[in-house]
Amino acid sequence: MPEYLTPGVYVEETSFRSRSIEGVATSTLGMTGLARYGPVPYFLTPPNWVDPLVMAPPPTLVTSFTEFERAFGGLEPVGEAGLPDRTNYLAYAARAFFANGGRRLYVSRVFAFTQDNGAVALAGNFGQLPVGPNAFFRTRWPGEAGLGFAVKVAFERSKNIVAPGLNGGPPVLRGVLPGAAVETFASEDAIPKGIEPTPPVAANVRIVGKDAQGRLGLIQANGTVTAPAGVITHVTASISVRWGDLRLDTYPGLELGSDHPRSIANVLQPEEPPDEQTLIWFDTGANPPVTPPIAGLVAGLEGLAEWTLLTGSSEGQPVVPADYAGALSDPDDEKKVATGLGALAEQEDIAIVAVPDAVRFPLPQQITITNSLIEHCERPRAYRIGIVDPPKDSSIAGVRGFRSQFDTSRAALYYPWVEIVDPTVRPDPGAPTPLLQLPPSGFAAGIYARSDVARGVHKAPANEVVLGITGFKQNITFDRQSVLNPEGVNALRFFEGRANRVWGARTMSSDPEWKYVNVRRLFLFLEHSIERSTQWAVFEPNNERLWASIRQSIEDFLITVWRTGALLGTKPEEAFFVRCDRTTMTQNDLDNGRMICLIGVAPTYPAEFVIFRIGQWTADSRQA
Incomplete structure (x- = not known):
């Protein structure tokens, strides 16, 4: 009162x-799997760093396949060399999801780490490129894809920035902040002219700092700050990063001193860069960043006037089913970060989960990963359903045997695999069309999202056209589905004149009360909406x-x-x-x-x- x-x-x-x-969203998908590149959590202590580098990014949200490509790469093969199956199932599933109506996708990249006293170690997995003494461009995330990253540097030079002092005082610098790099000249005529930029002379480059009276000056080799004199130009670097034909990022107007807010070290930092999907970061050999010897830094950057590849990237150890299950983060230990499905568990708005990568493993391991997916969906307060893929090249009997391993209302199985025209192969004229076989989970998840948006979560995501495919691996007929449907295997079928359609809407549950996907998802929607919107009632007078x-x-x-x-x-x-x-x-x-x-x-x-x-x-x- x-x-x-x-x-x-x-x-x-x-x-x-x-x-x-307020009703919660029901069409957000979460997936985990191998990717060519992209955010992964790790804990690392580079030499001369005061604080360790703790990278604990949450699952990345993408809203289109273009964003997925920028964050995780394209459709090219993934995993370490020598894997029997290097198909990029995660990328193809993301592509299928968006092509079939999906709008929001969280991705948790799987990567195999070594353990060093409980901390995740990544020695030897980063790519690097030396830039002067104790300075490197490094790949921001580990992975073999870093071998395709190339860096190119160009310099830009302003006009004379020395202005006369007030009331006959000493000259002053204008238009620069501490940390900016400048180049000194004997006269205006000595400034290079021409269309093509000329690299600065390393010996004539200085960093701007403040003297004891707070006036801007030039930091000399002995650390003193002297007043500006003569002709001085402002020098900035433009750094371009290319990843084959997939990406080209340019960062113009970068400063060379670490004290400047737009220094190379600040713009290309590892933890929270302005461009959250930047490919590389600038390691000055210390944390907080320090300005390397300026002459050596300028000389190192000048050596990158042409595209130069980073070296040293690798995939680390082979992944195992436990990497997909992952682990939850430990709030009391920053070294123990969430990984795999455990990272997806921390995103409350995910309503659909899939692990398309499970099909690359032998059957026993695929069953293990599928069990991890089901366990993930059945956690308390986990209002989500999983989409399960059948084993590769499985027959009717094979998929029935696979289905018999599970009993849950929190997952649905779709069969058979789908065929698409391989987008990574340019067909030869007159040659057969190159086809690629893919698991159906990405396509089914997109149809879930499309049906939810068009009709609502209560509508069974069935009798819907599967877009972006040429056909199915097996032809499911009326009689064949009469065997699969009662056992909770949702068929994908072709109908003459009605295209390729999802023709089943059952969960993998033996409980008739939870037989249908839409009923299970409707209750998840109701439960989650009520739970989220009634938090105000806690501790109210009962x-x-x-x-x-x-x-x-x-x-x-x-x-x-x-x-x-x-x-x-x-x-x-x-x-x-x-x-x-x-x-x-x-x-x-x-x-x-x-x-x-x-x-x-x-x-x-x-x-x-x-x-x-x-x-x-x-x-x-x-x-x-």
Whole structure:
């Protein structure tokens, strides 16, 4: 209650509305797997660093395949050389997801690390390029793709920046900040002219600093700051980074001194650079960054006037199924960061999860990874469903055997694999079209998202066209599906005149109550929405006023859901009920701080079997 101690008029705001419940997003996908490049967590202590380099990036959110390519590379092979299957399943699944209607994708890159006293070590996995004494350009993330990174440096020079001092005082520098690099000349005529920029003379380059009186001057080799004299130009570097034909990033106007906010070390830093997807970072050999000897730095940058490749990148150790399961982060130990599926667990808005990389492993290991996916989806407060891929080249009997290994309502299996025209191969005229076989999870996830946006989560993601494919690996007929469907294997089928379609909407559960994908996902949507939007009720007085407010909020939300067609019934009373009163709680519950609300909903089930009964009828059988 407000305090009323001084006589006067008090105006207070209040609310006469019930608190609304907002439905959560249901079409966000999370995937983990091998990628050519991109963010991975690691812990590293470079030489001469005061603080360790702790890279703990969360799963990367991308909203198009173009963004995926920028962050994780293209469709080229992944993994260490010698793997029996180096197909980039993660990239192809991301491409299929967006092509079929997906909009938001979180990616957790899998990488094999060595362990050094509990810390993740990456020695030998980074690419590097020397730039003067104790200075290097390094790949920001590990991976063999770093061998294709090339750097090119160009210099730009301004006009004379020395201005006369006020009232006859010493000359001053204009238009620069401490940390900027300048080049001294004997006269204006000595400044190089021409269209093509001329590199500075390393011996004539100085860094701008402040003297004891706070005036800008030139830092000399002995550390003293002298007043500017003669003709001085401002020198900046433009650094370009190329990754084959996939990316070209240019960072113009970079300063050479580490004290400048736009120095090379600050713009190309490892932890939080302005361009969060930058390919390289600038290591000055110390943390905080220090300006290397300027003459050596300029000479090193001048040596990169042509494209120069980084060296030393590698993939590290082979990945194993445990790398996909990953681990949760430890809030008490910064060295133990979230990886694999464990990293996806920390993103609350993910509603669909897939591990397309599981198919590259032999069957026992694929089963292990699939079990990790199911365990991930069945965690408490994990409102998500997994999409499972069948083993590569599996027959009808093979996929039935694979399906029999699992029993869960939090995952769905799709069969068979799909075929696409290989986008990485340029076909020869007259040669057969190069085809590529891929697992269906990326395509199915895109259809989930497309159906959710167009119709809602209550609509079964089936009888939907699969886009971007040429066909399926096996031809599933009516009779073949009659074997697969009862066992919870969702068929992908071709229909003459109706294209390639998803023709199944069942989970991998033996419980008939959770047989259908849309029913499972509808309840996940309801549970997550109510859980997220009723946090305000925690620690409120547990009395009739709170119970009535909770009932009103949930009823308003469920009426909205019912109006979308997600619930059965011609009126709300037939579609759901909400109880939160003395009938749902005992005195013991109240004494122990428990408020219990009972909610019942009548979901709509898909019309999986549409039956028309037709019989003969004659006019004389009509009753008068």
